[in-house]
Amino acid sequence: MPTVSTGFKKAVKQLSDKEKEAIILKAARRDGELYDLLAIELGELTPEEAYDQTAEKIHELMIGTTGRYLGRALTKSLRKSAKEIARFKRVTKDVKLETDLHLYLLRLIFDNFTGQFDSYYKAFYTATARLLQRTIQLIRKNLHEDYHLEYKDELDSFLEQIHSRNKPLSFDLPWEFEVE
Template sequence: MPAISPAFRQAVRQLSDKEKEALILKAARRDAELYDILSFELLEEVTLEEVRERSENVIHELLLNATGRSLTKAITKALRKAIKEIARAKRITKDAKTEVELHLYTLRLIFSNYTGQFDSYYKGFYTATARLLLRTIHLIRKNLHEDYHLEYKIELDEFLRQIHGRKHPLPVTLPEEFVTD
């Protein structure tokens, strides 16, 4: 993303309201994410819950409709897209709790539907899931209040137990359990 120069700022300040409106509308038509950000910031009817639900629906569709010759490769690709959708929702809302909730939603889908794929010859899905779990733990510890740590502990411990219960070595160093402060 380019840095905004003082000359550019001055040029924007000199635009009339009508010119600013036309410029914003033109930019929003060209960039779907910018449109979503502006909608979230400007419209009262676009709420945080709405953005989260939309992202959950996208993640649900991606993971549960993954098909291909190799299911493991297909869900690995779908997981990558789901992680991009989570990042997109974070850029729109700038809300850490929503990001964590979407991570946990993705992990719930994985652990309720695809744990059998962890034992596949293709280790990409197992590795991506372990990294997502580690990232989720890190985000909870870093960005959320300690009360949320207790709320998520049981679920995270179950995910960690299932990951550690596999015969394959872990690609990342995961704790045995989620430690609360």
């Protein structure tokens, strides 16, 4: 991101309110992420509503997946879903809701697509394991220990399902979520 120079700040201060309004509206029309950020800042959209919208997009991406090679198509959908979660994080800065979106995506995968873990194309299996690892790190790093207990059973179930497959991973994944 570019840094804002002092000359730029002075130029913005000299603009009239009408000119500032026109610039903000023009920028919001061009950039959906900026529009969402402004909507949250202005109170038109709550973080929970943004969560619901993102969860709906993730659901559409994952459940609507079709293709000749389903494993490959699911991997693409998983990557797009991860990008939606990253966009949500940039807009809301809410770590708890971001974690809930990660868990929502993992629930969708483990409820509907575990059969694809056994396919020849192992990228979906690996991408799911990486998402699980990222979710565990996110919970450990950013959330209070009370949430660790809340998420432990579900994460242990996901870890058990990943480790029950006889497929190697290029990284270490814990066998269970350890609560400190």
